Amino acid sequence: MTKKGRVFSGARPTGRQHLGNYLGAIRNYVALQADYDCVYCVVDLHALTTMETTRDLKNNTYEMALDWLAAGIDPQESIVFIQSQVRQINELFLIFSMVSPLGKLTDLPTFKEKVRQAPHNVNLGLVGYPVLMAADIALYKADLVPVGIDQAPHIEYTRETVRSFNYRYSTNVLVEPGMKVTEIPKVLGTDGQQKMSKSLNNHIELALTAEETQKVVMTMVTDPQRARRTDPGNPDVCNVFSLHKVFSSPEEVDTINTECRNAGIGCVDCKKLFARNLNAHLAPFREKRSALAEKPDYIWDVLHDGAQRAGTIAEQTMQEVRAAVGLPE
Numbered sequence: 001m002t003k004k005g006r007v008f009s010g011a012r013p014t015g016r017q018h019l020g021n022y023l024g025a026i027r028n029y030v031a032l033q034a035d036y037d038c039v040y041c042v043v044d045l046h047a048l049t050t051m052e053t054t055r056d057l058k059n060n061t062y063e064m065a066l067d068w069l070a071a072g073i074d075p076q077e078s079i080v081f082i083q084s085q086v087r088q089i090n091e092l093f094l095i096f097s098m099v100s101p102l103g104k105l106t107d108l109p110t111f112k113e114k115v116r117q118a119p120h121n122v123n124l125g126l127v128g129y130p131v132l133m134a135a136d137i138a139l140y141k142a143d144l145v146p147v148g149i150d151q152a153p154h155i156e157y158t159r160e161t162v163r164s165f166n167y168r169y170s171t172n173v174l175v176e177p178g179m180k181v182t183e184i185p186k187v188l189g190t191d192g193q194q195k196m197s198k199s200l201n202n203h204i205e206l207a208l209t210a211e212e213t214q215k216v217v218m219t220m221v222t223d224p225q226r227a228r229r230t231d232p233g234n235p236d237v238c239n240v241f242s243l244h245k246v247f248s249s250p251e252e253v254d255t256i257n258t259e260c261r262n263a264g265i266g267c268v269d270c271k272k273l274f275a276r277n278l279n280a281h282l283a284p285f286r287e288k289r290s291a292l293a294e295k296p297d298y299i300w301d302v303l304h305d306g307a308q309r310a311g312t313i314a315e316q317t318m319q320e321v322r323a324a325v326g327l328p329e
């Protein structure tokens with residue numbers, strides 16, 4: 001079957017994935033395979049921009065790739081690889097840096113946020129983060145990039161970079177990508193306040209056992225106004241309810257919506273039901289994950305094979321890029 005075009009997306013190697021990663025990225029990666037030629041990349045070079053130590057890098061790469069495959073990213077169908085293993089990325093990054101206005105890079109909200117978080121570690125690589133991302137996307141001539149809404153400025157930056165490159169070198173070899181914003185752009189953590197993230201330790205890891213999952217779910221913060229079981233609750237401000245909408249049946253969601261508002265159901269029972277439905281949803285994932293975890297060599301083979309296939313595309317693009325720039329063959 002002919003596909004609609006090429007999808008590219010990347011994620012920093014953060015190790016075992018959580019519900020936020022699943023709803024915000026992985027689930028969409030899996031679904032897009034039906035209609036697109038997909039290239040999914042573990043962006044380890046991007047991770048270096050903020051990392052103090054690389055001690056866990058390899059293991060985090062492995063664990064994330066394992067979760068991706070267990071969730072249904074099919075290495076026969078799609079390319080899964082590690083960014084640093086396709087060396088052409090470094091070359092395109094350098095060439096892109098010549099069409100990258102510094103002021104624009106330092107104005108990006110994502111850059112300002114990183115500076116705020118770590119003012120002592122503002123390195124050239126960090127400023128160039130969006131340039132490297134533009135190089136990722138352009139190297140594989142992606143038509144579509146599925147990302148969370150927080151990445152919108154980077155996609156816009158990529159489009160501008162591609163235009164600048166094509167304009168400066170009077171060419172059309174590089175492709176301006178479209179952006180596909182994921183449906184659930186923001187998944188809150190167990191605190192019900194902040195975006196789910198490993199560093200905030202408010203996450204629900206996919207690879208937990210059913211019992212462990214239930215335990216974490218029971219710690220989730222619900223409607224803060226509902227202090228007592230007999231108080232009526234407001235599902236509209238409850239993070240557990242918003243996740244019910246994803247993992248529970250429409251009938252269950254309806255019932256909870258009504259019964260929470262009239263104090264017919266308490267938060268404990270509501271969370272137990274959520275844990276049960278979440279566990280049912282993740283059961284096939286967990287089974288596949290355990291099976292895959294028994295053959296770690298297979299995961300590395302998939303990643304190496306992916307790097308080879310990605311490398312072929314990358315070298316083709318770079319030959320066109322070098323010719324457009326006027327670099328010797």
Ligand code: TRP
Nearest residue numbers: 008009010011012043046133136
């Ligand atoms: N910047 C992205 C993030 O933090 C990761 C990323 C790197 C990416 N290169 C990419 C995403 C290319 C999409 C396409 O989430």
